[in-house]
Amino acid sequence: STGRYQVCCIGAGYVGGPTMAVVAKMCPKIDVTVVDISQRRIDAWNSQQDSELPIYEPGLKEAVLNTRGKNLFFSTDVDGAIERANMIFVAVNTPTKKDGLGAGRAADLTYWELAARRIAKIAKSPKIVVEKSTVPIRTAEAISTVLNASGTTKFQILSNPEFLAEGTAMRDLENPDRILIGGNLKDEDGIQAIGELVDIYSHWVPKEKIITTNVWSSELSKLVANFFLAQRVSSINAVSALCESSGADVDEVSMAVGMDSRIGSKFLKASVGFGGSCFQKDILNLVYLSESMGLKEIAEYFHWVVRMNDLQKDRFVSRIIHGLFNTVTGKRIAILGFSFKKDTGDTRESAAISVCQRLVDERANLAIYDPKVQEAQIWQDITAASRMDRLELERLVHISSNPYEASQGSHALVVCTEWDEFRDLNFEKILGIMEKPAFIFDGRNVLNHEHLRKLGFVVYAIGKPLDPRLNVV
Numbered sequence: 232s233t234g235r236y237q238v239c240c241i242g243a244g245y246v247g248g249p250t251m252a253v254v255a256k257m258c259p260k261i262d263v264t265v266v267d268i269s270q271r272r273i274d275a276w277n278s279q280q281d282s283e284l285p286i287y288e289p290g291l292k293e294a295v296l297n298t299r300g301k302n303l304f305f306s307t308d309v310d311g312a313i314e315r316a317n318m319i320f321v322a323v324n325t326p327t328k329k330d331g332l333g334a335g336r337a338a339d340l341t342y343w344e345l346a347a348r349r350i351a352k353i354a355k356s357p358k359i360v361v362e363k364s365t366v367p368i369r370t371a372e373a374i375s376t377v378l379n380a381s382g383t384t385k386f387q388i389l390s391n392p393e394f395l396a397e398g399t400a401m402r403d404l405e406n407p408d409r410i411l412i413g414g415n416l417k418d419e420d421g422i423q424a425i426g427e428l429v430d431i432y433s434h435w436v437p438k439e440k441i442i443t444t445n446v447w448s449s450e451l452s453k454l455v456a457n458f459f460l461a462q463r464v465s466s467i468n469a470v471s472a473l474c475e476s477s478g479a480d481v482d483e484v485s486m487a488v489g490m491d492s493r494i495g496s497k498f499l500k501a502s503v504g505f506g507g508s509c510f511q512k513d514i515l516n517l518v519y520l521s522e523s524m525g526l527k528e529i530a531e532y533f534h535w536v537v538r539m540n541d542l543q544k545d546r547f548v549s550r551i552i553h554g555l556f557n558t559v560t561g562k563r564i565a566i567l568g569f570s571f572k573k574d575t576g577d578t579r580e581s582a583a584i585s586v587c588q589r590l591v592d593e594r595a596n597l598a599i600y601d602p603k604v605q606e607a608q609i610w611q612d613i614t615a616a617s618r619m620d621r622l623e624l625e626r627l628v629h630i631s632s633n634p635y636e637a638s639q640g641s642h643a644l645v646v647c648t649e650w651d652e653f654r655d656l657n658f659e660k661i662l663g664i665m666e667k668p669a670f671i672f673d674g675r676n677v678l679n680h681e682h683l684r685k686l687g688f689v690v691y692a693i694g695k696p697l698d699p700r701l702n703v704v
């Protein structure tokens with residue numbers, strides 16, 4: 232042993248990788264080992280080609296290159312890392328259950344429990360286990376039971392949910408709004424464990440931003456924070472439908488409403504719908520928890536945030552189909568953006584997947600372009616979402632290497648992600664290579680609609696007064 236404080240993180244994904252890169256960067260005296268069962272992921276983290284890191288996140292590459300091999304290590308030796316560690320973060324995936332009890336709603340804790348059982352089996356000395364994954368309330372308690380059942384050594388379980396958003400993960404981690412630590416404040420060992428975790432964050436986070444609560448409050452706060460954020464998006468998206476029917480402009484309404492300091496301006500951008508691996512999953516988790524506690528109406532209230540999001544995606548696709556004279560069969564449509572938001576290559580629950588699936592169902596021909604999402608990922612997502620098999624899909628779907636190639640011969644451009652580069656496209660050139668009338672459906676309200684209309688495009692934008700040339704039913 233080197234005598235240095237040893238941190239291990241189980242799960243080298245979107246949370247484990249960036250979070251541990253920041254811990255390593257901010258705490259040069261601590262050794263950080265990130266482990267995963269996926270050899271492919273670990274190889275990618277260790278890749279000498281820095282373009283090959285498994286995830287794209289602005290600033291991540293630099294942080295990894297500066298610390299990797301010094302005090303940041305990526306490995307598949309899960310047992311070795313557990314054995315050495317003083318503190319073990321668990322950042323494994325906790326997706327929505329696909330089958331069985333609570334299917335489609337409850338969190339699948341299989342990976343979490345496997346990780347916990349591995350820790351219980353391997354650990355010979357006392358460990359602090361930090362729950363970084365988002366989990367239902369009372370998970371820490373259950374995990375504590377599993378861990379302490381063997382009686383070989385003592386475990387302290389802390390809840391420390393992660394609030395980073397993809398695309399801004401490094402900024403969020405280096406300058407968090409708060410660090411939330413849930414632990415057993417009534418027990419001396421609990422207080423000691425909380426203290427060790429506070430010490431780590433204190434390297435770069437001001438003390439007043441590090442808050443401690445009981446474990447259940449901490450676990451629940453994570454789900455509630457995501458509910459509140461998603462609720463704002465669904466609320467403004469509900470308003471966007473009202474705007475289209477009334478002549479109001481949703482961006483003007485957002486601005487007017489958001490200037491009320493009690494409401495605030497963030498997360499009021501109307502869109503084709505929220506995506507990402509967290510919002511839907513965590514809200515469904517809250518729905519399931521409420522239902523299982525007999526709180527039916529409360530579950531329904533939470534559930535409407537997800538249902539509104541589904542309606543928004545449907546509404547957008549309906550606008551496209553009706554706009555294109557009630558049929559898209561055989562028409563080429565360019566899809567601009569496939570990730571669930573800009574500055575990430577992540578496509579989990581991306582609105583683009585639903586939009587593409589529905590258009591493919593109508594037998595449209597799609598030309599999809601995204602600056603960061605890998606081609607194989609797009610195929611995987613579309614195949615999983617569609618009833619058609621890969622061969623059938625290959626007749627309808629084409630992946631483009633640039634937006635101009637995607638636009639060539641298409642009837643419509645459909646913006647699904649707000650990538651900055653879409654604002655600066657040469658739309659005169661694009662108009663020239665498209666079928667006429669040329670349509671743009673801006674699912675993110677990022678383009679200059681007035682300019683596009685002057686050029687000759689028929690433009691639909693979310694929650695904006697409708698273009699009189701757009702066919703509506």
Ligand code: NAD
Pocket residue numbers: 241242243244245246247266267268269272309322323324325342343345346363364365366393394395396397508509
């Ligand atoms: P991810 O799928 O990107 O990464 C999870 C990793 O854990 C995978 O690489 C997987 O191979 C590995 N893993 C699974 N079981 C393992 C085991 N038993 N031993 C070792 N490795 C194992 O997931 P993610 O996006 O990083 O999310 C992780 C958790 O963090 C989830 O609970 C999620 O809800 C939460 N979270 C995610 C975000 C986000 O923006 N992605 C933000 C906040 C919280």
Ligand code: UDX
Pocket residue numbers: 393394395396397398457460464497498499500501502503504505506507508509510571572573
């Ligand atoms: C979210 C939470 O923000 C973060 O705190 C949590 O840790 C994980 O889940 P993330 O999903 O990465 O982060 O991105 P976020 O910025 O929250 O966006 C989620 C979705 O909502 C995206 O599809 C985004 O485009 C959409 N969105 C967001 C809107 O449509 N309008 C908005 O005003 C804000």
